[in-house]
Amino acid sequence: MSDQGYAATSSERRIGVPLWKRLGVYALILVIGFLLGLLPMWLNAHRIAKDLETTRVELRRSQMRSALSGAAIDARRGDYEPARKAMSDFFTVLNTELDRAEDSTLDQTQRDAVRPLLTQRDEIITLLARNDPAAADRLSNLDAAYRKATGNAQPLSSPQ
Numbered sequence: 125m126s127d128q129g130y131a132a133t134s135s136e137r138r139i140g141v142p143l144w145k146r147l148g149v150y151a152l153i154l155v156i157g158f159l160l161g162l163l164p165m166w167l168n169a170h171r172i173a174k175d176l177e178t179t180r181v182e183l184r185r186s187q188m189r190s191a192l193s194g195a196a197i198d199a200r201r202g203d204y205e206p207a208r209k210a211m212s213d214f215f216t217v218l219n220t221e222l223d224r225a226e227d228s229t230l231d232q233t234q235r236d237a238v239r240p241l242l243t244q245r246d247e248i249i250t251l252l253a254r255n256d257p258a259a260a261d262r263l264s265n266l267d268a269a270y271r272k273a274t275g276n277a278q279p280l281s282s283p284q
Contacts, residue, residue: 181229185274188217188229192270196263199252204259208252211263215245230274237273241266 191214198207219242221228222235230238244266251259 184217184221184229188214188221189271189274191217192263192267195252196260196267199260199263202255202257204252204255207259207263208249211245211248211252215242215249218242234274238270241270241273 191210195207195210195214198204198210218238221230222239222242228235244262248259248262248266251262
């Protein structure tokens with residue numbers, strides 16, 4: 125008789141718990157399971173977003189270096205018009221980076237070091253527009269000054 129009394133009490137307890145409470149517990153378990161599954165995905169997405177931002181910064185830096193170096197090479201070869209366009213783009217992007225302040229790809233020390241390079245803008249673009257061979261030397265010097273200011277004193281090495 126004691127077994128029947130126990131069975132009745134157990135089934136009465138299950139039946140006695142209101143449906144809304146049971147559904148609430150199930151919903152809570154479901155939400156906890158969802159959050160446990162969401163946390164690793166959120167951490168991974170956060171890490172990937174940081175990597176993407178780092179890659180974007182490096183891309184902008186690389187594009188600036190490439191425009192300047194390409195213009196110097198074009199001027200050495202006597203292709204002054206492509207060099208002039210590349211230098212115009214370089215100075216525009218450099219000015220934009222300086223205006224961005226804290227969102228810039230350049231830190232404060234680099235921004236202070238490259239700011240004087242903007243003073244040469246009109247003179248260099250004029251030399252290139254006139255097809256003046258002196259522009260090649262000026263661009264090489266500007267390229268070296270930019271690399272030194274941004275911590276890229278060594279030219280990019282080619283893969284072997």
